[in-house]
Each structure stands twice: as structure tokens, then as C-alpha cells.
Amino acid sequence: MTVRFLEWIWHVKGSLALTSEQSADDALTKLGPLFNQNGTSYERRGDTLTFSKRDQAAQDKMSIFDGGVLKIEREPAGPVLRYHLTSRALLFCFLAPLLFLSFAGLTIAAGKFTKPPAEETSKKDDKKDKALPQHWIDKALGAPAPEKPKKDDKKKDEGKGPKPTAAYVFAGLFAALYVVGRILEDRLVKSLFRKKLLG
Numbered sequence: 411m412t413v414r415f416l417e418w419i420w421h422v423k424g425s426l427a428l429t430s431e432q433s434a435d436d437a438l439t440k441l442g443p444l445f446n447q448n449g450t451s452y453e454r455r456g457d458t459l460t461f462s463k464r465d466q467a468a469q470d471k472m473s474i475f476d477g478g479v480l481k482i483e484r485e486p487a488g489p490v491l492r493y494h495l496t497s498r499a500l501l502f503c504f505l506a507p508l509l510f511l512s513f514a515g516l517t518i519a520a521g522k523f524t525k526p527p528a529e530e531t532s533k534k535d536d537k538k539d540k541a542l543p544q545h546w547i548d549k550a551l552g553a554p555a556p557e558k559p560k561k562d563d564k565k566k567d568e569g570k571g572p573k574p575t576a577a578y579v580f581a582g583l584f585a586a587l588y589v590v591g592r593i594l595e596d597r598l599v600k601s602l603f604r605k606k607l608l609g
Contacts, residue, residue, distance in 0.1 A: 420501035421494065422475070422596050426603050428489040434482035437491060440606050441480065444472060457482040471602060474499050474595055491603060500592060506584035514574035514581070521572050 428437055434457035445452040445461050447470045452461035462477040463470070478495035 419504050420497050422497065422500075422599065423492075423494050424596065424600050425493070426491045426600060426607065427487070428482070428491060428607060430488040432489055432607070434489065437482050437489070437607055438480070441603065444602070444606065447472075472599065474591075475599075491607065493599075493603070495599065497595070500588065500595070503584050503588035503591060507581040507588070510577045510581035510584065514577035517572045517574040517577060 438454055438457070438459050441459065445459070447463075447466065449466040450461060450463045450470070452459060459480040460478075461480075463473070463475065466473040472495075475495045475497050478493060480491060480493045483490050483492055
């Protein structure tokens with residue numbers, strides 16, 4: 411039940427109405443060239459076409475999909491093509507942001523773990539804030555007294571350490587890639603089938 415609930419992540423399902431005079435054999439024959447590609451194997455049984463892809467070429471118009479089922483169904487309004495396709499690429503793009511977010515969490519945790527306790531830090535800061543003693547020879551020669559450490563230098567020291575920024579950037583990129591790819595591929599494959607069947 412849980413797997414079916416999550417199927418939408420990497421499964422693309424849809425339907426396309428055909429002309430009333432178009433038979434299942436005619437429709438699947440027109441779709442045949444899409445599956446006559448390197449790395450693609452398919453089987454036709456009646457009104458159903460099942461395919462799988464392995465090491466598909468980038469030139470393949472359906473290269474993002476790894477397998478699926480296309481079926482022509484007869485309905486009162488006319489024949490309808492129903493398809494159910496799967497894509498590991500979409501699944502990877504969905505999981506990648508979660509992976510990078512976990513890296514970000516580990517980076518933050520590591521930074522907190524390596525950070526010195528607040529008491530030790532305050533003691534060090536107090537020591538740094540105290541004016542450094544000036545040697546009597548320097549005083550005699552008229553040399554200026556040593557300066558106290560600047561606040562900007564403290565901030566720079568505090569800012570050092572591992573940062574999760576890169577992990578957040580990659581998580582955002584893959585999340586955007588998934589959203590765009592999920593919507594775009596759904597529309598593209600439907601447009602491709604329509605062009606082959608009705609064009």
C-alpha cells in the first residue's frame with residue numbers, strides 16, 4: 411500500500427483518446443518505431459505493448475524511461491491509449507535532495523561537535539581583550555602600546571569551520587530538476603504519443 415502511494419514519484423501514468431475508427435493493432439503499429447531503438451526490447455500481445463530499456467542512447471526520445479506498459483482499451487466514447495511508465499532517473503532526482511540535506515545536517519552536527527565550550531571561548535576572549543603589556547624598553551623609545559584585537563577578527567574566527575551551504579545548493583538544484591522533469595516528461599511523452607497516433 412505504501413509503495414503504491416509513493417509510485418507517483420517515478421511512475422508516469424496517462425491516457426490519450428484515439429479516433430473511433432482506429433484499431434488497437436493500427437495504434438500499436440504506429441507506436442512501434444519508438445521502441446525500435448538500441449537498448450530497447452518490447453513485446454506485443456493483443457492490445458498491449460510491454461517494453462523495457464537498458465543502456466538506452468541519449469538520442470532515444472524515451473530514454474528517461476526504463477520500462478512500461480501501453481494498452482488500448484475500448485470505451486463507449488471510443489478507443490483510449492493508457493500508459494504506465496517508470497523512470498529510475500526521476501527517482502534519483504527525487505532522492506538526491508534528501509541525500510544532500512542529510513549531508514548538511516551532518517555538517518552542522520560536526521561543526522557543533524568540534525566547537526569549543528562556551529566557557530573556554532569566553533575565557534580566551536577575555537584574555538584577548540586585555541591590553542598586552544608593553545616592555546619598558548619600548549616605552550623608553552616611545553613606541554606605541556600594542557592594540558587590542560579587533561571585533562572583526564573575532565567574527566572571522568567564529569565563522570571558520572565546515573558550512574552546509576554547498577549541500578543546500580545541490581539539494582535545491584536536484585529538487586528543481588525533479589519538479590521540472592516530472593512535469594515536463596509527463597507532457598512530452600503524451601505529446602510524442604499523440605504525434606505518432608494522430609499526427
